[in-house]
Amino acid sequence: MGIRVAGLTKHFGEFLAVDNVSLTVESGELVAFLGPSGGGKSTILRIIAGLETADAGTVSFNGQPADHLHPSARGVGFVFQHYALFRHMTVAANIAFGLRVQGASRRRQAERVTELLELMGLTGLGHRYPSQLSGGQRQRVALARALAPEPKVLLLDEPFGAVDAKVREELRHWLRKLHDEVHVTSIFVTHDQEEAFSVADKVMVIHRGRLEQSGTPDEILDHPRTEFVARFIGEANVFETRVQGGAGPVGALRIPVEGIADGTPVCLVVRFYDLKFWRDDQGCARVVRMTTLGDRVKVEAQIDGAGRIFSQFPRRSSLLHGIEPGCRIHIEVTLSRAFMTGTEDGAIETAADC
Amino acid sequence: MSRPAQITGVQRGRLALRSGVMIYVGVLVVLPLAALVQHGLADGLLGLWRAAVTPVALQALELTLWTAALMAVINAVMGTLTAWALVRYEFPGRGLLSALVDLPFAIPTLVTGVMLVILLGPQSPLGGWLAAQGMPIAFAPPAIVLALLFITVPFVVRAVEPVLLEQDPAEEEAARTLGAGTWTVFRRILLPPILPALLSGTIRSFARALGELGSVIVVSGNIPYRTLTAPIYIFGEIESGQPQTAAAVSVVLLALALVLAFAARGIEHATGVHNG
Numbered sequence: 001m002g003i004r005v006a007g008l009t010k011h012f013g014e015f016l017a018v019d020n021v022s023l024t025v026e027s028g029e030l031v032a033f034l035g036p037s038g039g040g041k042s043t044i045l046r047i048i049a050g051l052e053t054a055d056a057g058t059v060s061f062n063g064q065p066a067d068h069l070h071p072s073a074r075g076v077g078f079v080f081q082h083y084a085l086f087r088h089m090t091v092a093a094n095i096a097f098g099l100r101v102q103g104a105s106r107r108r109q110a111e112r113v114t115e116l117l118e119l120m121g122l123t124g125l126g127h128r129y130p131s132q133l134s135g136g137q138r139q140r141v142a143l144a145r146a147l148a149p150e151p152k153v154l155l156l157d158e159p160f161g162a163v164d165a166k167v168r169e170e171l172r173h174w175l176r177k178l179h180d181e182v183h184v185t186s187i188f189v190t191h192d193q194e195e196a197f198s199v200a201d202k203v204m205v206i207h208r209g210r211l212e213q214s215g216t217p218d219e220i221l222d223h224p225r226t227e228f229v230a231r232f233i234g235e236a237n238v239f240e241t242r243v244q245g246g247a248g249p250v251g252a253l254r255i256p257v258e259g260i261a262d263g264t265p266v267c268l269v270v271r272f273y274d275l276k277f278w279r280d281d282q283g284c285a286r287v288v289r290m291t292t293l294g295d296r297v298k299v300e301a302q303i304d305g306a307g308r309i310f311s312q313f314p315r316r317s318s319l320l321h322g323i324e325p326g327c328r329i330h331i332e333v334t335l336s337r338a339f340m341t342g343t344e345d346g347a348i349e350t351a352a353d354c
Numbered sequence: 355m356s357r358p359a360q361i362t363g364v365q366r367g368r369l370a371l372r373s374g375v376m377i378y379v380g381v382l383v384v385l386p387l388a389a390l391v392q393h394g395l396a397d398g399l400l401g402l403w404r405a406a407v408t409p410v411a412l413q414a415l416e417l418t419l420w421t422a423a424l425m426a427v428i429n430a431v432m433g434t435l436t437a438w439a440l441v442r443y444e445f446p447g448r449g450l451l452s453a454l455v456d457l458p459f460a461i462p463t464l465v466t467g468v469m470l471v472i473l474l475g476p477q478s479p480l481g482g483w484l485a486a487q488g489m490p491i492a493f494a495p496p497a498i499v500l501a502l503l504f505i506t507v508p509f510v511v512r513a514v515e516p517v518l519l520e521q522d523p524a525e526e527e528a529a530r531t532l533g534a535g536t537w538t539v540f541r542r543i544l545l546p547p548i549l550p551a552l553l554s555g556t557i558r559s560f561a562r563a564l565g566e567l568g569s570v571i572v573v574s575g576n577i578p579y580r581t582l583t584a585p586i587y588i589f590g591e592i593e594s595g596q597p598q599t600a601a602a603v604s605v606v607l608l609a610l611a612l613v614l615a616f617a618a619r620g621i622e623h624a625t626g627v628h629n630g
Binding site for chain 2: 049050051070071072073074076077078080082084085086087088097098101102142145146149
């Protein structure tokens with residue numbers, strides 16, 4: 001089932017949680033709402049489920065307005081961050097709940113419970129209580145419970161936020177695999193970029209109640225449309241400067257900027273993987289710190305007359321040849337994105353070598 | 355070598371404290387209980403039976419039981435709703451409401467009775483009007499129920515409140531998205547976890563009401579066969595030099611109270627098995 005959200009706005013008191021958001025999720029898609037905490041992602045999800053009421057805007061399922069529908073009538077499966085399992089019911093009773101309140105026969109309930117326990121790798125745990133399960137198991141029960149009545153839409157609110165890193169990794173694979181098997185239209189909320197990019201077909205970046213950008217993981221990574229997306233996604237160097245003779249000066253480093261008039265304040269965003277450092281005694285920066293991060297080395301350098309810049313290289317890479325703390329380097333910017341401060345225009349991409 | 359001696363000293367201190375407390379509570383609680391039972395049974399079980407089943411004593415027990423039961427039912431419903439409002443909603447006056455809930459425990463019950471008589475007595479505007487409509491409240495069973503309700507306000511609220519606090523509102527939301535309507539959410543999601551606390555709070559308020567004297571003696575009018583409750587009957591028998599019948603009816607109340615106290619404890623113990 002396709003979901004369309006148009007002009008959605010929601011206040012909590014004075015706080016504007018959702019600011020005129022419009023988006024479309026195609027039938028069968030797996031979409032991630034990505035953004036920092038408190039950005040309105042969960043609120044949009046809860047409005048779609050009917051758990052919150054929007055101040056303005058509409059939600060429609062397959063073209064049919066759904067705003068007037070009670071949550072129980074929306075055919076939506078919802079998975080909560082902290083599981084929200086019914087503590088006084090067994091795992092089987094939890095999973096069967098949706099079918100039970102909808103009046104399905106006992107036989108149908110039992111069949112579906114068996115089926116889902118198997119699908120979720122929970123066979124044999126049906127008689128347990130939620131308190132007797134691990135975090136990862138609880139979240140799979142929550143997923144099974146949401147899927148049992150065969151919802152047309154599956155909504156997951158920070159579904160893996162409450163489990164530890166290793167289990168989170170497993171659950172991500174589960175969700176992706178599950179979606180490939182069941183194909184239910186799904187939206188999950190996360191503040192974890194890796195999670196969004198590794199699981200979702202499409203990522204929607206949401207910040208301060210607004211949809212910043214929507215696209216495939218590659219589109220979001222390679223073509224950030226707003227300054228926020230460029231800064232938030234991937235680790236980036238950010239420089240605030242003013243255009244001067246076709247370049248943005250950052251101390252001794254001059255990053256070329258095309259098509260922006262002189263004197264315009266700009267924000268230059270450079271991803272660490274769009275940078276190369278060479279040892280050069282005439283270079284414009286000095287290496288101040290090298291930190292080993294497992295299989296990578298992070299190199300931080302002080303640009304003459306400006307702040308710091310950093311990059312990462314694989315350990316033992318030839319790119320690190322001759323680079324050591326205290327040495328002077330030459331910086332090559334293979335790709336830089338310029339955003340005009342205070343405007344909503346897209347990025348202007350340029351490369352530099354200095 | 356000084357450490358074992360120290361530990362022994364600490365242990366001796368603990369032992370002394372434990373046995374001291376046991377003896378204190380034992381003497382304070384058990385001795386009067388034993389005295390009452392012994393006195394009540396002075397003429398044997400038959401004597402106790404005879405004294406307790408006089409028509410006026412029976413009427414008093416019956417009135418006590420049904421007014422307490424009616425109070426308990428109202429208390430269960432309203433107490434749950436009050437706890438619900440306190441836990442789930444932020445509203446102006448919430449702190450005041452919470453303080454008001456505890457107030458009845460702080461007010462001497464005689465004073466409670468006086469307040470109700472002033473409010474509802476035949477001389478008061480409200481009481482006079484109600485009497486004119488053929489619904490006298492003061493010096494009639496409704497006043498007894500009202501007094502009992504007043505003095506037991508905190509029981510159910512304070513029993514249910516902590517359990518509700520523990521409950522994740524997302525459970526209710528989960529149930530709603532799974533297709534449950536309001537009533538189903540209440541019956542299947544909310545009620546089961548709070549039921550033990552609700553029952554034990556209700557039972558405790560009922561037990562408390564069985565023995566209530568102070569407020570009831572003021573509002574009920576103490577008319578034998580009509581508004582005379584068991585505790586007031588006992589009081590009257592003692593006043594008129596009939597300790598035997600007083601002891602007999604007391605033993606009946608005591609037996610009820612003990613059964614109820616154990617029931618409430620049993621329910622509380624069974625709670626929390628599947629929580630956590």
